[in-house]
Amino acid sequence: MTVELRTVPLVGGPVELRGALNLEITxxxxxxxxxxxxxxxxYQEPSVHGVTLMPSGVRLVFRTDARALEFEVLTSTGQLYSDPHPRPTGMVELMVDGTLAGRQQAPxxxxxxxxxxGAAQRLIPGEPGTVRFAGLPAGMKDVELWLPQQTPTELVALRADGDVLAPLPDGRRRWVHHGSSISHCIEADGPTGTWPVVAAALGGVEAINLSLAGNALLDPYVARTIRDTPADLISLKVGINIVSLCAFRLRTFGPAVHGFLDTIRDGHPDTPxxxxxxxxxxxLEETPGPTVTGPDGRLAALGDPADVADGTLSLAVVRAELARxxxxxxxxxxxxxxxxxxxLLGPDETEDLSDGLHPTAAAYRRMxxxxxxxxxxxxGPFR
Structure with a gap:
């Protein structure tokens, strides 16, 4: 006997959308x-908005006794003119009672x-597609649907063949993290394979990942966002974009870090x-940016190590200043x-930097x- 799937409201109903601080109606x-x-x-660069739409750490959370779910989405992915295929859209992953129960390629x-x-883009409009998860365990269960961390994804519809209820409070602490692409984790093997999600699961906390690939630049609007977001734990991963983009010199870097921390402390004075x-x-260890991608597809620095003496930043200088x-x-x-x-990833593991900068999927999990x-x-600091 086939049970009819019923549409579940995505907004204003039992489903909680976690990991996103805004919903744009499309x-x-x-x-x-x-x-x-x-x-x-x-935003100084329009591309920043596109990075905020990449839903690293974003998931739909609810309880259900359904045995089958359908999730309809509309993704937006890039394609170079020289490439016959669009970039991979990534995975939609299903967690049931805290365990990975299914994963499908996002359409x-x-x-x-x-x-x-960075070149001008030409939109080829597409249609929504559906991923289906069947054979779910019987009975009421906690369900999370995780969106692909690298692909902007519009939520079109959720359908279930059973009741869908709001999740119960679980008492977990909320951890807010901000970093660069190395925390955004586009190269991870799925949304639950990003290092913040792996760490959050092991630590028994709820993660909100505010990491912005290419854009961890101590922007004041990010500091104010963290200041105003409820958080029990906060972490900031700072430095790689600042060096690769030559965003600061030593004279301006320290005050910018202090200002970022001061703003966060205005809202979270005692939060770890x-x-x-x-x-x-x-x-970039001893050589400043800017950086380019070399013919071999790996990161290369264009700066001169001698410039460090004049206040140009290398990673070694950044680490020393942050520690100070x-x-x-x-x-x-x-x-x-x-x-x-x-x-988290040391000098003896640089073979795990697939392009000289970004860790492999296995390295992200290790991190x-x-x-x-x-x-x-x-x-530890989050004990």
Whole structure:
């Protein structure tokens, strides 16, 4: 006997959308956005908005006794003119009672064709597609539907062959994290394979990932967002974009970090806050940016190591400055902590940087386990 699937409201109903701080209403449905709407007018680069629409860490959460679910979405993915196929859309993953119960490739919808990264885009409109998960366990269960971390995804419809109820409070602490592409984790093997999600699962906390690929630049609107977002734990991974884009010199970097922390502390004066320096990146350890992608597809630095003496930033200088800032502030802020990012991925593991910058999927999972072992240890900053 076939049971009819019923449509479940995506907004204003039992389903909670977690990991997004804004919903944009679209012609197709709703688009999750990881930064509030008010920040959009402050973006210097239009591409920033596209990164906020990539739903790393965004998931639909509910309880249900359904045995089958259908999830209709409209994705938007890029395609280079030189490439016969659009970029991979990533995975939609289903968690049931905390365990991965299914994963499917997100359907290709809209395609944005371009000559190269940052070039003008030509929209090839697409249609929504549906992923289906059947054979779910009988009885009421906790369900999470995770969106692909690398692909803007409009939510069109959710259908179930059973009752759908709001999730019950579980008492987990809320962890807000901000970082670069190395925390956004586009290269992870799925949305639950990003290192913040791996770490959150091991630490028993709820993660909100405000990481913005290519855009962890101490922007004040991000600091104000974190200030105004309820959080029990906060972490910031700072440095790689600042060096690769030559965004600061030593004279301006320290005050910018202090200002970012001051703003967060206006809303979270006593919340444990972990400041994390960059993971290993051979091209930038002693050499400043800017960076380019070389003929071999790997990161290359164009700066001159001699410029460090004049205040240009390398990763080594950034790590030393971040450690100094935390040591200075801890006299009045005992809840501020520092972690050298090389403890998450060190200089002996650079073969796991697929392009000289971004970790592989396996390395992301390893980073999550190491972060959890450090942060959630009995003597750790998030204990």
């Amino acid at each position: 012609q197709a449905g709703v688009m999750p956005c990881r930064l509030p709407a008010w920040t959009k007018e402050q 290709v919808g809209n395609v944005l064709r371009m000559a190269g990264p 806050l972990l400041l994390i320096s960059p993971v290993s990146c051979p091209a 800032i935390v040591a200075t502030r801890r006299a009045s802020d005992p809840h501020l902590h520092y972690l050298d990012g090389r403890e 999550g386990k190491r972060f959890a072992a450090h942060a959630f240890a009995t003597d």
